[in-house]
Every structure is written in C-alpha cells, then in structure tokens.
Amino acid sequence: MLSEKLTKAINKQMNYELFSGHVYVAMASWCAENDLPGFAHFFLVQEQEERFHAMKFFNFLLEMEERPILKGMPDPDNEYVSLVDVFEKALEHEKGVTARIYSLMDIATDEKEYRTMSMLNWFIDEQREEEDTFSGMLATVRRVEGHGNQIYHLDKELATRTFTPPAE
Ligand SMILES: [Fe+2]
Incomplete structure (x- = not known):
C-alpha cells in the first residue's frame, strides 16, 4: 500500500510518460513529413522507451497493491x-x-517511502541519460543545420537505432 498522495503522484507520472510517447510520435510524424525517415524512426524508438517508463510505474503501482488509472492527454505540438x-x-x-x-x-522522501525512493533512483539515472541523448542530438543537428549532405548521412545513421529494454 502507498499513501493516497503518493499513489496519485505516481499515477500522474505514469500518464505523463505516456504523454511523452505521444509527443515523440508527433515529432516522428513531422520528421517523416519533412523527408527525414531516420529521424522519424529515432522518435518512434523513443516512444517505445516512454512506454517502457510508463509501464514501469504501472507495474510498481500493481506491486504496491494500488490501482493504475489511465487519463486522457492534451494535444502534443504537431508543428x-x-x-x-x-x-x-x-x-x-x-x-x-x-x-x-x-x-x-520529494514526496517519497517526506513519507520515508523507501521502496518508492529506490524505484525512483532508477528514473533519476535514466533522466540523466535521456537529457544527455537529447542535448547531444541538439548539438549535432545545430552543427549540420543547412548542410544537406550531412543531414542525409545523419538520417541514415539514425535509421539503425533500436530499442533495448534497460536492465533492471
Ligand atoms: Fe520517460
């Protein structure tokens, strides 16, 4: 069992991870529309990561004998x-x-809910990697911006990204 406050907060995050996936599928669509199939693939793989994150929260709630509640989501940016x-x-x-x-x-720490804190430690490490991936990609696309040939090669390279579920 978890407190009502923590259950609600974890549910909110589970739904936000699904929303993140939605955001990345919208980005994939924009890339595909702009003749960048490798970039589109990159974002579709990212969506698989986000689904994995959401399901990690989903499974944690079940393990704690709490109920995951699915919510609707806002429109992502498409343009x-x-x-x-x-x-x-x-x-x-x-x-x-x-x-x-x-x-x-912060909530888990206030409540001294050590199992939740342990689960969240995984996400803290994962977020460091996610920010690292995206800041690296941003630096790369800034460098190649306006160089069609380099964008073409980068797009080809990104087409090979695969999703490997992270180790527990
Ligand atoms: Fe995520």
Missing part, C-alpha cells in the same frame, strides 16, 4: 519550424520530466 526546433523542444520536454521525477522523489 515545428526546423529540426533544431524539434530537438530544442524534445530537450525541454525531458528537462520537465526530470523536474517531475524530482518532485515525486
């Missing part, structure tokens, strides 16, 4: 002005996710 804009927004989104994970950790 972007450039690839740089896409990655700026993706990085901004991940920073927001990190802030949410930290707030969850």
